[in-house]
Amino acid sequence: MASLHPPPSPPILYSFESPNELSENLAAFIVRAQKEAVDKKGRFTVALSGGSLPKQLNKLIDNPAVKWDKWQVFFADERCVPLDHEDSNYNLCRKELFSKVSIPKQNIHHIDVSLLDDLEELADAYEKALISEFAQKDSARFPVFDLILLGIGPDGHTCSLFPEHPLLTEEDRWVAYIEDSPKPPPKRITLTFPVLNHALRVVFIAAGEGKADILSTIIDNPQAGLPASRVTPSHPGQVYWYVDNAASAKVKYHKSEFKL
Ligand SMILES: O=C(O)[C@H](O)[C@@H](O)[C@H](O)[C@H](O)COP(=O)(O)O
DSSP states (O other): OOOSSOOOOOOEEEEESSHHHHHHHHHHHHHHHHHHHHHHHSOEEEEEOOTTTGGGGGGGTTOTTOOGGGEEEEESEEESSOTTSTTOHHHHHHHHTGGGSOOOGGGBOOOOGGGTTOHHHHHHHHHHHHHHHTHHHHOOSSOOOSEEEEOOOTTSOBTTBOTTOGGGGOOSOSEEEESOOSSSSSOEEEEOHHHHTTOSEEEEEEOSGGGHHHHHHHHHOGGGOOGGGGOOOOTTOEEEEEEETTTTTTOOSOOOOOOO
């Protein structure tokens, strides 16, 4: 008998010659995802990470197919610092992307810095911002992002979900805070697994030989249970890996051919 809940689809891995080729193909993928979302719902909901990710979106900048006014941008994780702080993911995305494109200011959902002294309140407020974007419009138990763009750390973390942290078992909250991040700065908020695992598309991006060991563990040995391996969105969601050949050098998993 067919199951009512099909199992999550296996990840799709694309590996490119160079970071430049990776960025070009990633941009083409994002444009296609945007078109599907806008045609269907008139908006495109995206979550961005920090680290090297914002720079890898550079091929979107002068692309006429990008409808920036339709983007609703959230942060997959954020460091709890002022918005102009050098550790702020918002600040990084502002420098690399927002300052170069025309996303309406009110569509960029950053943390409320008046709450920096109370992380519980700050995470609650961020969750409310998500609720007003998703629950009221889509009436779903968890938000269904059109696209979540993630990086991976050398320990297999993604967002601010770190190995063996109690947050890995969070089942209810959409946004959680941590005060003991092993990667500085220690205070952060993050989307939780239930949110990642309800997205339509989660794309991990990784480039360079520094990612080779951890990438092969995450992809080839998911039973090790590293945070990035636990991102397995429920049907019809899909995980994609956009990596360069240096990062995928040790991966045994099947590499798909990129086709638009
Ligand atoms: O705020 C953060 O620290 C990030 O969102 C984090 O999850 C990042 O994506 C990974 O650590 C990969 O970072 P790199 O891309 O710099 O390797």
